[in-house]
Amino acid sequence: MEIIDIVPHKRFENKVVVYMDNYEKYTLSLEAVYKRSLKKGRIIHKEEFDAILIEENYRAGKTKALKYIERGDKTFSQVSEYLEKKEYSPQVIEKVMGFLLEYDFINDERYAERYVKERKRTDGKNKIKYALKKKGINEDIITEKLLDINEEEELEAINKIVNKKIQTLIRDGKDEYFIKNKLYSYISTKGFYGDCVLKSIKEAIMENRDLIYEHQRNKEEKDKENIMDVASKRYALISKSESNNLKLKKKLYDFLLRKGYSYEDIKGVVNEIISNE
Template sequence: MGKITKLEEGKRNKNRVNVYIDNNFSFAMDLELIYKMGLKVNSEINEDEIREIAEKEGFSKCKESAIRAIERSYKTEKELRNKLHEKEFSDEQIDYAIDFLIKYNFLDDVKYARMYVKDKLFNQGKNKIRFSLERKGISRDIIEDIFQEFDNGEELERGLYLCEKKYNLLKKRETDKYKLKDKLFRYLVGRGYDFSTSKEIINKILNDNEY
């Protein structure tokens, strides 16, 4: 059993408090936890209470680390979990932080997917967008639901714009029609457009329905 003899505000972070037991520095913790646990000068504290404090401090640190991570750039749940695992937080601590962020709408995979699709449809086809989102941990069902919110004509329109720009560059040095078509097709597929959409785009560009 020991006695808290001093609570000192952190020099770099005023939300951190240095706790001294029997006149010796013992540990630092968040100010919020100080209040929640009712710690104050002259309070008696034992080893079990110190272990409890250390455990709660770990959960608090994980939550704060998660908040800082999404403040820098919006992330999917999978991306955030990976980031927190890299910092060696436990699964239990990570689950706690993730649940907190979801509860208060700081983390939302559907919202992320919607923003991502809206941004990437400007210069990518659905296949490439789908692949990228799946790697980020977004389920196929969510992705397909989001695609339904967007007019398929938008993808076609952007594909026509991109393909026409590519066509204008290629036709200056490629005179063989079939080689030109092949290069345009590979370009569109590389951008994530599927076979049928690529075919439709190229046909419109070349006014040729025999592709």
């Protein structure tokens, strides 16, 4: 292979474009040109030039990887996949990863330990395990680091989440059965499981039972006021064109059912409106 020409790169001051006699061109650093004594007219073996390209890509890949890690701690798998997406060759990726491991820029055990420490207050073991596996952490490492979460810490986290969530459900006027199921479903999405979850939910409901019934009654009263208001207005409108009580009642029922009210609530309200007429 013969170097036909070497010209400055149009965009990067520290790079040049090397033109070869096979009509191919390559971007190299000035450092590589000086270090390898590359110049116009020089004959160079393909093996030597391939080695130069690998070295150049290694340098670039190493810089890319370090900048990627600077934005936040990463796992071995995450950095490898990042370099693959940047279309670096397997040889280059292997060299870059070796460098990062040698100088402890990446360490999956350290990453898993930090992740568990940060998330154990908000996430259960199942969710943490899934997240770490997705990040490419070895399952043995995950299992070992999850042992750092003791039962007391886990129960404290569960209680905190349950007690916060139940207040929202109570304010919405939900009944006890709904609250219990919703809490279990919600806490499951956080990755918690086992008897400690059931115990926490049971205790939270018992502690808030009076409040649950109070808000539920308030909601029922408001719902009844609301349906009465809607039904009364609709009745006034329908009765202008419909004098038959049976047809009028059916139209009112149909309208309120489409609004999403329960049959029992509709029945009581409609009977009350009709009997007052």
